[in-house]
Amino acid sequence: MKITVIRSAVIDAPIDQVWAVLRDFNSHDRWHPAVARSRMENDVGGDVVGGVRQFSLTDGAELREQLLRHSDREYTFTSCILDSPLPLIDYVATVRLKPVTDGNQTFWDWRSQFRAPHNRAAELENLVGRQVFEAGFTGLRTFLAEQAALPRTPAPEEATAVFAAVGGEHLPSKAVVVAAFGGPEVMSLSDVTVSAPGPRQVRIRQTAIAVNYLDLKHRRGISAGFDLPATPGMEGVGEIIDVGEQVNGLFPGDRVAYLSRTPGAYADIRCIDADLCMLLPAGVSDIDASTLLKGVTAALLLSRVFRAAPGATILIQSVSGGMGHLLSQWAKSLDLTVIGTVSTAEKAKFSRDYGCDYPIVVTGDTPLAAEVMRITNGRGIDYWVHSSGAQGLDTAVACLSPCGHCAVIGDRDGQPIPLDVNVLKQRSLTVSAPVCFDYFNDRPYLQRLAHQLFAKIQSRMIIPAIQAFPLSRATEAHNRIESRQTMGAVVLTPGG
């Protein structure tokens, strides 16, 4: 049975003010009383035609709607329901605004057409007309009034409280705690309690936690920003248990990955700022996603730091390492020739499997410069990614081709590195010293890099090599890294 529902109202605000809110297809959780939370799939904007928004109602129902048409000129958009627990079949709805020039108000026409089973037609017609459309008029009026009363501060949504309570107040968890600086043995697993997420936070049950070099430096007390007692770890992956107030766009049950400048990831359960979380696409496993920091650093090195042309040569130090093996695969996908340094023949074989064309086994007396020149037929390296600080930087600079670039990576707490700019001038060389977190303050940029990484993982253009240790064996994981026995990325898995 075909049903048409039409409701219309006059809103006491200029059309541009009303449209500024309504034109965002994803805005309903801010003003519609029936919508608890809403978010766009694949992080597209609320004005992307074809975009899908996923939202839940205050009664817990989950729906998906797709934007079919959107016009700023006509002040209108049309959407259809893709998934709904109710039998709203072929449901298409249109919002259309018109200016009331006489009095500077806005006429709002909201209509939908759908089919429904005969025995539920009246009920659904009533539901759409009253609980969706009429309640929406009232909700938007309230929202605009609150907006006018509190400029710049969006009103907190009462609906968020519905979800904030899901996980209960306190949850028992385990966390790796460093009580005194030192070797891997200073880490111990402790029982802790994680309280409910605060405003703009989510509580996550973690499934994969990457180990990064910075964690080792924190543990040794040779890198700033780690005040004892503390838990190491700059990134994690897991499932959201519950969300705090004023969290938009994240649901309990979502799989997310995050990067944080504040350590604390080596734990079973933790609270983290919702803004730091990135949703994981379906085709990317939790464990692969735990290479986020290393992967986006690789992407950063190949985009904003230095963009090597296809066919150029890149040299990656420690190419079999966590970041190195991702960087070599990424460089390969950009048609670069990849040369890498490793410490053993086994690592050389491994790195060949992960995109490195010419692994060089470097031992104490390896003539690295001669080897590089032999491989490049005397042309030198266009882009050298240097991770050993002052050690060997002379060689790196000497091996660069004219106009070549050397990126000195690693954290900023290392030994002084002497650099003679006159040497650079001989061949127009450039040197950079990027620290990834400085770039990742640009949140949209980080998001873009993360999307690129996830897309490459999904398409198998990048295959992360991962060695997993249970969280309880974090000490062993650090030991293996410090004794240079690992290849690929090292990840801790809670609950194992």
Add this chain to the structure above:
Amino acid sequence: MVKVYRSTVLNAPADRVWRDLRDFNGLANWHPSIVLSRIENDHPADKVGCVRNFQLKDGARIREKLLALSDYDYSCTSAILDSPMDLRDYIATLRLLPVTEGNRCFIEWSAEFECPPQKAAELAETFGGGVFQTGLDALKKRYGQP
């Protein structure tokens, strides 16, 4: 091209207002600036293609052709055939939309036309602020305040 748009909310259901507005020959009944009107060739006023010939208070004569009439959409579209004004390709639409909340209606009156650039502002005001707004004000008065 010059565009003119005026709209307001009337305190009566769209069906009620449409009874008055659908009469292409009824302009003189509700618009204060129009004194006389007739349909040429004795055609019915709801025959699409008919021509109304009307006179303004200032004596000016205008001929307009009915291009579209929709009881379904509550809308009426017409074009000026002859007028003393320096314009051409004038097409106007009068349309009602129900405001379900309060059982009222929204009315919009829009027009597009071509004219010499130096006349655009003056003519836009003649229609928008003059003809259209005067008509809408009269209708508001006719159906009363909420």
